Amino acid sequence: MYKIVTKTELAPNIYLIELASADIANKSNPGQFLILRLDDKGERVPLTIAGVDLNKGTVSTAFHAVGRTTKKLAKLNAGDSIMDVSGPLGNPAEVGNFGKVLLVGGGVWCAPLYYVAQALKKNNNKLVVVAAGRTQNDMVYENELKSVADEFHVATDDGSKGNEGLDFLADVLKAQKFDHAVVMGPVSALKKVVEMTKPYGLNTMVTLASLMVDGTGMCGACRVTVGGETKFACMDGPEFNGLDVDFDELVLRQRVYLPEERMASMIHDKLGGGVKRG
Amino acid sequence: MDKEQRKHETPMAKQGVLDRIHNFYEVALGYTEEQARAEAERCLQCPNPRCVQGCPVDVPIPQFIKLIKEGNYIGASEKIKEKNSLPAVCGRVCPQENQCQKFCVIGKMGDPISIGRLERFVSDYERNQGVTIPEKQKAGATGKVAIVGSGPAGLTVAADLVKLGHEVVMFESLHSAGGVLMYGIPQFRLPKEIVQAEVSYIKKLGVEVKTNYTIGRIFTIDELFADGFDAIFVGSGAGLPRFMNIPGENLGGVYSANEFLIRVNLMKGYMFPEYDTPIRIGKNVAVIGGGNVAMDSARCSLRLGAEKVYIVYRRSRDELPAREEEAENAEEEGIIFTLLTNPTKFVGDESGWVSGMECIKMELGEPDASGRRRPVAVEGSEFMMDVDTAIIAIGQTPNPLIQRTTEGLETTKWGTIIVNEETGAATKEGVYAGGDVVSGAATVISAMGAGKTAAAGIHDYIQKKKGGK
Numbered sequence: 221m222y223k224i225v226t227k228t229e230l231a232p233n234i235y236l237i238e239l240a241s242a243d244i245a246n247k248s249n250p251g252q253f254l255i256l257r258l259d260d261k262g263e264r265v266p267l268t269i270a271g272v273d274l275n276k277g278t279v280s281t282a283f284h285a286v287g288r289t290t291k292k293l294a295k296l297n298a299g300d301s302i303m304d305v306s307g308p309l310g311n312p313a314e315v316g317n318f319g320k321v322l323l324v325g326g327g328v329w330c331a332p333l334y335y336v337a338q339a340l341k342k343n344n345n346k347l348v349v350v351a352a353g354r355t356q357n358d359m360v361y362e363n364e365l366k367s368v369a370d371e372f373h374v375a376t377d378d379g380s381k382g383n384e385g386l387d388f389l390a391d392v393l394k395a396q397k398f399d400h401a402v403v404m405g406p407v408s409a410l411k412k413v414v415e416m417t418k419p420y421g422l423n424t425m426v427t428l429a430s431l432m433v434d435g436t437g438m439c440g441a442c443r444v445t446v447g448g449e450t451k452f453a454c455m456d457g458p459e460f461n462g463l464d465v466d467f468d469e470l471v472l473r474q475r476v477y478l479p480e481e482r483m484a485s486m487i488h489d490k491l492g493g494g495v496k497r498g
Numbered sequence: 499m500d501k502e503q504r505k506h507e508t509p510m511a512k513q514g515v516l517d518r519i520h521n522f523y524e525v526a527l528g529y530t531e532e533q534a535r536a537e538a539e540r541c542l543q544c545p546n547p548r549c550v551q552g553c554p555v556d557v558p559i560p561q562f563i564k565l566i567k568e569g570n571y572i573g574a575s576e577k578i579k580e581k582n583s584l585p586a587v588c589g590r591v592c593p594q595e596n597q598c599q600k601f602c603v604i605g606k607m608g609d610p611i612s613i614g615r616l617e618r619f620v621s622d623y624e625r626n627q628g629v630t631i632p633e634k635q636k637a638g639a640t641g642k643v644a645i646v647g648s649g650p651a652g653l654t655v656a657a658d659l660v661k662l663g664h665e666v667v668m669f670e671s672l673h674s675a676g677g678v679l680m681y682g683i684p685q686f687r688l689p690k691e692i693v694q695a696e697v698s699y700i701k702k703l704g705v706e707v708k709t710n711y712t713i714g715r716i717f718t719i720d721e722l723f724a725d726g727f728d729a730i731f732v733g734s735g736a737g738l739p740r741f742m743n744i745p746g747e748n749l750g751g752v753y754s755a756n757e758f759l760i761r762v763n764l765m766k767g768y769m770f771p772e773y774d775t776p777i778r779i780g781k782n783v784a785v786i787g788g789g790n791v792a793m794d795s796a797r798c799s800l801r802l803g804a805e806k807v808y809i810v811y812r813r814s815r816d817e818l819p820a821r822e823e824e825a826e827n828a829e830e831e832g833i834i835f836t837l838l839t840n841p842t843k844f845v846g847d848e849s850g851w852v853s854g855m856e857c858i859k860m861e862l863g864e865p866d867a868s869g870r871r872r873p874v875a876v877e878g879s880e881f882m883m884d885v886d887t888a889i890i891a892i893g894q895t896p897n898p899l900i901q902r903t904t905e906g907l908e909t910t911k912w913g914t915i916i917v918n919e920e921t922g923a924a925t926k927e928g929v930y931a932g933g934d935v936v937s938g939a940a941t942v943i944s945a946m947g948a949g950k951t952a953a954a955g956i957h958d959y960i961q962k963k964k965g966g967k
């Protein structure tokens with residue numbers, strides 16, 4: 221069992237939890253992920269590591285309560301435990317000394333992006349950071365990201381705060397030369413940013429949230445096409461150069477279980493049910 | 499017993515076909531006490547028993563059968579356990595027709611003794627009575643050993659070493675221990691309760707089992723040494739699925755057998771939505787391959803409600819690598835064998851879901867390196883199969899994670915770890931390996947045999963290292 225040490229609501233339906241595991245904390249790097257299984261009957265769900273506290277021996281992750289597992293997780297509180305936490309899995313994000321780096325985070329992903337940004341900052345990169353969210357109320361980790369940014373932008377889908385949508389990035393890209401870019405967010409955002417950076421040939425690293433089961437290279441559920449080759453996101457990624465990624469295939473594959481996920485989510489909403497114990 | 503009687507095996511009851519294709523309960527029901535006694539009576543108690551030659555771990559077959567004859571089932575189980583620590587598993591899944599039973603002398607005139615069924619009977623009997631934990635026999639110096647992977651190879655090494663007094667910690671990357679026995683072989687062939695009973699047995703022996711630990715990510719092999727382990731056994735299996743690299747393979751509804759079986763068995767997808775992990779099965783399912791993995795995938799598909807399930811295999815019925823009993827069960831259940839056929843591409847519908855599979859007919863040519871006749875495509879024989887689910891079961895190779903993250907651990911070009919066959923020692927000092935990660939995908943009992951060898955190798959190594967001997 222793994223104890224939830226703290227739980228924070230970052231925005232409506234978006235939470236940050238800190239889990240006790242000194243072993244995982246000691247080995248975690250930005251860009252890697254955990255796989256959680258809440259109880260006996262639970263599904264294995266991947267969540268990106270958003271930071272560690274080596275003194276406390278904890279690892280944290282931020283999640284958006286969208287389906288059955290994340291909604292159940294949202295009902296747990298500090299002091300509660302979950303059955304399985306596996307990690308760190310996947311490869312760390314590249315955080316070398318690049319020069320000037322563009323960072324774009326969407327929604328809940330701004331939390332793990334901050335972990336990457338801190339490492340890039342430590343390696344003396346200049347950071348131009350964009351924090352994006354659906355509305356001004358959905359912004360996550362805005363202040364944290366701002367604190368490491370040399371240049372900072374905010375964007376919301378509805379324009380309620382900062383820029384409306386990500387189109388303004390075209391001007392940012394035109395005005396200065398970047399050496400590297402990192403994008404974490406929903407696939408639509410990854411795809412959009414890559415479309416804009418492609419003309420500049422800018423290496424744009426994206427974290428791919430493909431469907432996963434084991435997260436250790438056993439099942440191939442996470443396969444994605446990158447540069448014309450099939451890769452396993454959990455073993456070869458999850459960070460890939462977005463210029464090479466077949467996003468359309470990724471979107472189709474992410475939707476494979478949509479009817480089942482909707483059913484499970486509806487059962488959860490109608491019948492309730494939290495984490496089973498014992 | 500007259501000669502005629504002696505020639506015929508005692509049949510074992512099975513769940514009827516019409517029932518079993520709708521459930522995941524065990525198909526083979528096992529012997530009753532009377533049946534086991536009757537079968538044991540047939541054994542000639544050969545002074546120079548051939549059957550034992552066929553068993554990779556040298557189970558004392560006539561001796562345990564004699565104890566059954568005498569009604570001493572617990573004694574029989576203990577006898578088997580001198581050589582085989584997982585008899586309830588082996589009795590169910592060993593390909594006996596190619597191993598012990600193949601060599602039984604009675605097989606020359608009639609049916610060989612059903613050694614596997616007898617093994618299963620006594621171990622089930624013992625489990626139901628409550629297993630006793632043997633005393634530790636401390637023999638010489640002891641050390642601290644890490645086991646990576648909890649499949650049959652790892653379980654065997656762990657049990658053997660802990661009994662000798664060593665401190666043993668087992669790391670497993672999944673959330674439950676057991677390896678393929680847990681995630682691959684379906685409930686209806688090997689109930690998971692039995693695997694868990696074996697895991698709790700080794701825990702009771704004193705092995706510490708750490709699930710959710712993926713070695714190579716959380717700790718490397720070198721970090722484990724730095725942490726104070728004297729020796730490390732790598733039994734990480736052959737878990738990386740092979741794909742065919744044909745167009746359309748990434749469409750929805752195209753699974754690797756591993757994904758399909760993990761969802762069904764380990765995650766209990768057949769009980770969705772009571773369990774959280776979904777599995778989607780269509781009406782017409784094609785399973786590509788002809789081994790145990792293919793048979794298991796096909797039979798699971800049927801039980802999940804598929805209307806038509808095809809085994810698509812590029813050689814003929816005679817070359818099927820699956821256990822004969824399972825191929826027969828599959829046929830009985832109505833799985834359609836489409837032999838001498840190989841897929842060439844998948845086509846999808848507008849939502850990205852597989853809707854058809856193009857195949858080509860094959861014929862058998864000259865024997866290849868494996869001694870089997872090589873299948874060759876018949877030009878111009880392409881045809882479409884109407885399928886909405888495809889499961890690729892054409893083999894697995896070792897997962898490269900440990901090999902990649904361990905300096906000095908040599909592998910073959912197939913990614914298997916190179917070891918000294920006598921000791922199980924790998925090329926890096928203190929590292930031992932065995933099971934599928936060394937042999938490539940093989941059998942439960944061969945993994946256990948390799949585990950026995952490595953356990954002895956590790957014990958010797960610790961004696962030398964710690965100056966015990």
Ligand SMILES: Cc1cc2nc3c(=O)[nH]c(=O)nc-3n(C[C@H](O)[C@H](O)[C@H](O)COP(=O)(O)OP(=O)(O)OC[C@H]3O[C@@H](n4cnc5c(N)ncnc54)[C@H](O)[C@@H]3O)c2cc1C
Binds near residue numbers: 286406
């Ligand atoms: C490597 C990796 C890292 C990940 N990191 C994170 C992370 O740090 N934080 C995080 O929250 N998720 C992350 N995810 C995604 C997360 O694993 C999935 O959302 C997870 O499946 C949720 O499980 P569930 O049972 O709650 O929902 P599921 O039953 O799996 O259903 C999810 C459903 O919600 C829909 N959905 C997904 N996102 C949204 C959204 N934003 N708004 C509305 N609907 C949505 C999906 O289409 C799907 O129908 C990551 C995935 C991967 C592969």
Ligand SMILES: Cc1cc2nc3c(=O)[nH]c(=O)nc-3n(C[C@H](O)[C@H](O)[C@H](O)COP(=O)(O)OP(=O)(O)OC[C@H]3O[C@@H](n4cnc5c(N)ncnc54)[C@H](O)[C@@H]3O)c2cc1C
Binds near residue numbers: 593684759943
């Ligand atoms: C579907 C299927 C059906 C089969 N049917 C039969 C049958 O009927 N009869 C028969 O004799 N054989 C059968 N086999 C083959 C048999 O199961 C294997 O040969 C046997 O399990 C190999 O044992 P192992 O201990 O080497 O590895 P495995 O059983 O594969 O166990 C390896 C374990 O190591 C873990 N692991 C891997 N990497 C790491 C890591 N980095 N860190 C920590 N843990 C790790 C894995 O998660 C796994 O649990 C079947 C196989 C499959 C897949």
Ligand code: SF4
Binds near residue numbers: 555
């Ligand atoms: S372990 Fe397998 S091969 Fe050996 S006697 Fe038992 S069933 Fe036969």
Ligand code: SF4
Binds near residue numbers: 544611
């Ligand atoms: S060869 Fe057959 S008859 Fe002889 S001891 Fe073995 S099982 Fe019995």
Ligand code: FES
Binds near residue numbers: 431432437439452453
């Ligand atoms: S999640 Fe199973 S191989 Fe990547």
